Every structure is written in C-alpha cells, then in structure tokens.
Amino acid sequence: MKDTIIIGGGPAGMTAAIYLKRFGKNVTVIMKDCGALGKTDVVENYYGFNTIGGCELVKNGMEQAKKLGVEIIEDEVINLSYDGDYLVKTANKEYQAKTVLLATGSNRSKLRVKGFEDYVGKGISFCAICDGFFYKNKKLAIIGNGKYMEEELNVLKEYTKDILVFTNETSLEVEVDYPVIKSKITELQGNVKLEKIITKDGEYDIDGIFVAMGTASASDFATKMGAEVSNNKIVVNTNHETNIPGLYAAGDCIGGILQISKAISDGTAASLAINKYLKNLT
Incomplete structure (x- = not known):
C-alpha cells in the first residue's frame, strides 16, 4: 500500500x-x-x-x-x-x-473532423463508466487503438455487443473481438443527435461514439x-x-x-x- x-x-x-x-x-x-x-x-x-x-x-x-x-x-x-x-x-x-x-x-484528444464539436454531449462521450449505461443494446463506435481504448471497450461490452472499433488510420495495438474500421474519419452527421460516421471508404449508422484515443x-x-x-x-x-x-x-x-x-x-x-x-x- x-x-x-x-x-x-x-x-x-x-x-x-x-x-x-x-x-x-x-x-x-x-x-x-x-x-x-x-x-x-x-x-x-x-x-x-x-x-x-x-x-x-x-x-x-x-x-x-x-x-x-x-x-x-x-x-x-x-x-x-x-x-x-x-x-x-x-x-x-x-x-x-x-x-x-x-x-x-x-x-484530452479531440477528433479534428467536421461535426465533432456539434455532437459532444449529443452522442459523443469520453467516459464509458459514466455514459455506457445510456447506450444499452445500442449500436456504438469507439475510437482509439491502444490499451486505454481496450479498457473502455471492456466497459462498453457490458451494455451492448453491437460495437465498431475505429482506429482512424492508426495501427491497432491490441486484440479486439469486434469489427475494426481503419480508414480515416472525415465527418460526423446527425440531426439533434449524432447518427452517422463518415469515413473516406464508407458510412456507418451509430447511436453513439466513445472517444478513447491515445492515453x-x-x-x-x-x-x-x-x-x-x-x-x-x-x-x-x-x-x-x-x-x-x-x-x-x-x-x-x-x-x-x-x-x-x-x-x-x-x-x-x-x-x-x-x-x-x-x-x-x-
């Protein structure tokens, strides 16, 4: 001690x-x-x-x-x-x-893409323990690539199994049992709340994002x-x-x-x- x-x-x-x-x-x-x-x-x-x-x-x-x-x-x-x-x-x-x-x-790492600031608190969270409960059985995205992301992911999977991991063109440093999208995120879209992630290779409908980039x-x-x-x-x-x-x-x-x-x-x-x-x- x-x-x-x-x-x-x-x-x-x-x-x-x-x-x-x-x-x-x-x-x-x-x-x-x-x-x-x-x-x-x-x-x-x-x-x-x-x-x-x-x-x-x-x-x-x-x-x-x-x-x-x-x-x-x-x-x-x-x-x-x-x-x-x-x-x-x-x-x-x-x-x-x-x-x-x-x-x-x-x-605190921010995602420098169009729409990010608009949806902080409206679908974008930085704390799985704090906000994971609100996304029970929802479709989630987590952005990150290392040990900190893995720790947050372990919390989120207690609430939903429908999770996508976005590395945003960085190398994944840990093993995960969820789909991994490596392409660059270009924009976040939605109406009142966040609804979609746009990458240079595709579009993904989601209910929320948890940001866990870096440390x-x-x-x-x-x-x-x-x-x-x-x-x-x-x-x-x-x-x-x-x-x-x-x-x-x-x-x-x-x-x-x-x-x-x-x-x-x-x-x-x-x-x-x-x-x-x-x-x-x-």
Missing part, C-alpha cells in the same frame, strides 16, 4: 513526489513519457537555466527524485477506481494507495471518479483537493497559467496538503 501514487511525471507531479518523499511518505510516480513538455525543444524562461530542452528538464527531475528514493514506474495508467483505497491500474499491473495526485497535464488524461480519470470537471479542467480547492477526499490534482490539468513555474508551485502546494491529509488518517 502506497501513501501516494502520482499519475504524471512532469514538473507538478515530480515536485510533489520530491516533497512527499522528504516528508517520509511512501510515494510512487507512474508516468509514460516526458509528456507535453517533452515536445518543447527549448525552454528559455525557467529560472536558473539559460536554455534547456523540455524532455531534458523532465529527466533531470526524475534523477533528482530517484536520488531521494522515489519509486518511478514508466507505464501507462489506464484506469483509476476507489473502494476504500485507491486502485491504479496500468497496462501491466495494479497498485493501491491512500491518496492519488493527478498531474498528467491537459491533453487517458487527468480529466478523464477525474470524470470516471465523479470529481468535478469544468471546461476540461479539474476543479480543486485551495489545497488542490478535488471534491473526492484523497484525490488531488496539480499542474495544467487544473487550468490557470500553463507554465513550468506554476506547475511546480502546484506540486509543492499539493504535497503539503497531501502530507497533512495522510497525518490525519493515522
């Missing part, structure tokens, strides 16, 4: 890990890669560095945390649940913790847990705690100025709050 699992290893998550470890807590960071910061070639506005690469900065933080004894697991988190304790499921293993900090940034974002996990989310940002109080006790969020996923310095401040504040919360549990 971990005291805290931090999902995301960027400036907010790793800063929180460093502080929590210094407080004597059993903390684990689970991260897949350098995240959004890894896509930044040069950082020129961070104190103490004339210039530094984004991924290099992330790796420096990882090494600093490792020297303190922070456990860092490089894996993809595909689900988060709570049953007295938090259960974090990755592509390869499951971990339990008393608290969780969401710090994966803000990266799950912090807001995806928060939504599944029932935490408050507004405009794709997790709502937290002054202690960086969500409306669910023991579930915290920091960094870009809570909005505000999307800067490294702000993310580090968030991580620091969240770690202080988590440490206080854990003390009150004992």
Whole structure:
C-alpha cells in the first residue's frame, strides 16, 4: 500500500513526489513519457537555466527524485477506481494507495473532423463508466487503438455487443473481438443527435461514439471518479483537493497559467496538503 501514487511525471507531479518523499511518505510516480513538455525543444524562461530542452528538464527531475528514493514506474495508467483505497491500474499491473495526485497535464484528444464539436454531449462521450449505461443494446463506435481504448471497450461490452472499433488510420495495438474500421474519419452527421460516421471508404449508422484515443488524461480519470470537471479542467480547492477526499490534482490539468513555474508551485502546494491529509488518517 502506497501513501501516494502520482499519475504524471512532469514538473507538478515530480515536485510533489520530491516533497512527499522528504516528508517520509511512501510515494510512487507512474508516468509514460516526458509528456507535453517533452515536445518543447527549448525552454528559455525557467529560472536558473539559460536554455534547456523540455524532455531534458523532465529527466533531470526524475534523477533528482530517484536520488531521494522515489519509486518511478514508466507505464501507462489506464484506469483509476476507489473502494476504500485507491486502485491504479496500468497496462501491466495494479497498485493501491491512500491518496492519488493527478498531474498528467491537459491533453484530452479531440477528433479534428467536421461535426465533432456539434455532437459532444449529443452522442459523443469520453467516459464509458459514466455514459455506457445510456447506450444499452445500442449500436456504438469507439475510437482509439491502444490499451486505454481496450479498457473502455471492456466497459462498453457490458451494455451492448453491437460495437465498431475505429482506429482512424492508426495501427491497432491490441486484440479486439469486434469489427475494426481503419480508414480515416472525415465527418460526423446527425440531426439533434449524432447518427452517422463518415469515413473516406464508407458510412456507418451509430447511436453513439466513445472517444478513447491515445492515453487517458487527468480529466478523464477525474470524470470516471465523479470529481468535478469544468471546461476540461479539474476543479480543486485551495489545497488542490478535488471534491473526492484523497484525490488531488496539480499542474495544467487544473487550468490557470500553463507554465513550468506554476506547475511546480502546484506540486509543492499539493504535497503539503497531501502530507497533512495522510497525518490525519493515522
């Protein structure tokens, strides 16, 4: 049992890990890669560095945390649940913790095709656990190609067997027992609600779409847990705690100025709050 699992290893998550470890807590960071910061070639506005690469900065933080004894697991988190304790499921293993900090940034994938924005909430969903029930015995489409899509698909098949998997010209990374359409999606159509997916090779009548492209974002996990989310940002109080006790969020996923310095401040504040919360549990 971990005291805290931090999902995301960027400036907010790793800063929180460093502080929590210094407080004597059993903390684990689970991260897949350098995240959004890894896509930044040069950082020129961070104190103490004339210039530094984004991924290099992330790796420096990882090494600093490792020297303190922070456990860092490089894996993809595909689900988060709570049953007295938090259960974090990755592509390869499951971990339990008393608290969780969401710090994966803000990266909910959108489908950049005509009609997408028109049908969000009108046939397009991002959470199988939240909305799957409303499509019992309906014809569904799920868009994605990896472990996160597979996890969402496992939820949806409890409600309907009529499911099409759309990879949108990406390679399917997992095995599925449902029809797979690989061609590019070009348009979504309907009247009041979504009714049809158009690809460059055909048309498909559907009742709903579940979007599970790439990896799950912090807001995806928060939504599944029932935490408050507004405009794709997790709502937290002054202690960086969500409306669910023991579930915290920091960094870009809570909005505000999307800067490294702000993310580090968030991580620091969240770690202080988590440490206080854990003390009150004992």
